Amino acid sequence: xxxxxxxxxxxxxxxxxxxxxxxxxxxxxxxxxxxxxxxxxx
Amino acid sequence: xxxxxxxxxxxxxxxxxxxxxxxxxxxxxxxxxxxxxxxxxxxxxxxxxxxxxxxxxxxxxxxxxxxxxxxxxxxxxxxxxxxxxxxxxxxxxxxxxxxxxxxxxxxxxxxxxxxxxxxxxxxxxxxxxxxxxxxxxxxxxxxxxxxxxxxxxxxxxxxxxxxxxxxxxxxxxxxxxxxxxxxxxxxxxxxxxxxxxxxxxxxxxxxxxxxxxxxxxxxxxxx
Numbered sequence: 607x608x609x610x611x612x613x614x615x616x617x618x619x620x621x622x623x624x625x626x627x628x629x630x631x632x633x634x635x636x637x638x639x640x641x642x643x644x645x646x647x648x
Numbered sequence: 649x650x651x652x653x654x655x656x657x658x659x660x661x662x663x664x665x666x667x668x669x670x671x672x673x674x675x676x677x678x679x680x681x682x683x684x685x686x687x688x689x690x691x692x693x694x695x696x697x698x699x700x701x702x703x704x705x706x707x708x709x710x711x712x713x714x715x716x717x718x719x720x721x722x723x724x725x726x727x728x729x730x731x732x733x734x735x736x737x738x739x740x741x742x743x744x745x746x747x748x749x750x751x752x753x754x755x756x757x758x759x760x761x762x763x764x765x766x767x768x769x770x771x772x773x774x775x776x777x778x779x780x781x782x783x784x785x786x787x788x789x790x791x792x793x794x795x796x797x798x799x800x801x802x803x804x805x806x807x808x809x810x811x812x813x814x815x816x817x818x819x820x821x822x823x824x825x826x827x828x829x830x831x832x833x834x835x836x837x838x839x840x841x842x843x844x845x846x847x848x849x850x851x852x853x854x855x856x857x858x859x860x861x862x863x864x865x866x867x868x869x870x871x
Contacts, residue, residue, distance in 0.1 A: 608746065609680065610679075610682040610746035611681045613743065613745055613746050614681040614682045617682070617738075617743060618670075618684075620738050620739065621735045621738065624735050625735070628848070629848070632851055632852060632855060633649050635855060636649045636851075636854075636858065639855065639859045640862075
């Protein structure tokens with residue numbers, strides 16, 4: 607069996623990173639837009 | 649933004665899928681460990697197609713009914729679809745390098761998927777560039793529908809053209825050709841990433857509603 611663990615681990619790290627970064631960016635944008643709603647809660 | 653039960657369920661489902669794929673699913677004998685990228689790559693492709701399919705449906709309905717919420721659904725699904733397509737286009741080459749000997753080849757499946765990604769990135773860029781809300785929604789709807797027309801060609805490209813990319817081993821007319829343990833992990837991955845898509849879509853839609861509520865009359869250049 608070939609040892610290609612590097613690509614396997616990198617693939618999982620990259621995919622997870624993309625999902626996590628997108629979720630963080632969504633929360634940041636949400637908070638920025640919410641700050642423009644005076645007197646309104648979520 | 650507080651986590652909803654849906655978001656929590658999606659995160660738990662994805663974590664369970666990772667644990668099963670990494671620790672409880674056997675290595676494929678020929679390809680070795682890298683074959684496990686399959687459990688991220690194939691579900692991401694499935695979700696991306698579903699997301700862009702929803703863009704097309706919501707866009708058709710928008711052109712008919714002219715309801716803002718349909719435009720918001722299409723916009724949200726397109727953005728989440730681009731995220732999943734990005735996962736497809738990054739995990740694919742990392743799987744292809746040790747198996748094919750190359751990160752990328754310009755064959756039909758890969759090239760059409762890259763075009764799909766470009767179309768929906770252009771869709772999002774166009775939305776941020778058009779100041780008039782009605783014009784933006786109308787133009788986006790047309791592009792969203794045209795972009796989704798690529799999806800059947802991408803799915804069938806492995807049959808229509810000579811390509812390095814393997815043919816479907818699950819979504820095909822005959823029975824899936826995967827051992828039971830791998831098939832269970834794959835179905836779990838399909839379910840959990842679909843749940844993640846629904847959670848992200850809902851969060852992105854709620855963001856769009858809040859954004860439009862913050863700027864009811866003006867344009868939305870700051871996105």
